[in-house]
Amino acid sequence: MSSPDAPAPMTADVPETETRDFMPYVAPMFAYVALSSLEGYLPSTGWYPAAYAVKAAIVAAIMWHYRSTWRDLRPMPGVLDLVLAVATGLVVVAMWVGLDGLYPDLPFMGGARQAFDPNELGTGGKWAFIGVRMIGLVLLVPVFEELFWRSFLIRFVIDQEFWKVPIGQVTWMSAGVVSALFALAHPEWLPALQTGLLWAWLLWYTRSVSACVVSHVVANLALGIYVVATGAWKFW
Secondary structure (H helix, E strand, O other): OOOOOOOOOEOOOOOHHHHOOOHHHHHHHHHHHHHHHHHHHOOOHHHHHHHHHHHHHHHHHHHHHOHHHHHHHOOOOOHHHHHHHHHHHHHHHHHHHHOOOOOOOOOOOOOOOOOOOHHHHHHHHHHHHHHHHHHHHHHHHHHHHHHHHHHHHHHHHHOOOHHHOOEOOOOHHHHHHHHHHHHHOOOOHHHHHHHHHHHHHHHHHHOOHHHHHHHHHHHHHHHHHHHHHHOOHHHO
8 A cells, every 4th residue: 555645654763672662552552441441340430530530640641651652653744634634533523423323332342431421520520520531532542542553553463573664554454453453442333443444544645643643633522522512421
C-alpha cells in the first residue's frame, strides 16, 4: 500500500534501546483496560466517579513515565492532512451514534460500560465528573490508544521486530488484524471495526500517527459533547 502524495515513510526518532521495547506502548493500554474491567466490581455506581478519576490519574502517570513513545508523534501532519483527520473524526462519531442498536452485542475485553449518569451527583459533582471524564476521553485515550494500535501493534503484525518497520507502513493484514482487535476492545464492535479500518487508511495515507491522534481527539470530543447534550450516557 502506498500513496503517491504521501511523504516518505519515517521510522520513530527514538534511541534504539527504546524503540525495541514494547512495554512503553503496552503499559498504558493494559492499565486502562485492567482498571476498567475492575469497575464492574465496585460496591455501587456511586463509586464510579472516584474510580474513574483514580484510573485516569494512574494511566496519565504511566503515560508520562513512558513518554519516550511520544516521539512517534513527530512530525505533526500538514494542514491538508489535519483537515482530513478532522473529517475522519467526524465520520467516526457519526458511525458510532448512527449505527447504535443496529448490530448484536458481542463480548469485549473491557467489561461492561458503567453508563454512569452524573445527574446523580448534583450540579457541582456532575460537572466535576464530566470535566474529569472529558480529560480522559479527549486528552488521554487518543494518545495512548493510537500509540498502541497505530504505532506499535500495526507494525508488530508486519514484523515482530517492529522498530524496523517505518511508521505509517500498513499492509492489508496488519490493517485487518489490528482493526478486528480494536473492535473486540469496544462494545460498539461494528463501528469500532469500521473506525479501525478508517484510521489504518489515515495512517497509511498521511504516514502520521499524530493525524490519527487528531482524528481520535475530534471523534471523542464530538461524542462527549453529544453524550452531555443528549444524556446518552451508555456511550461512556
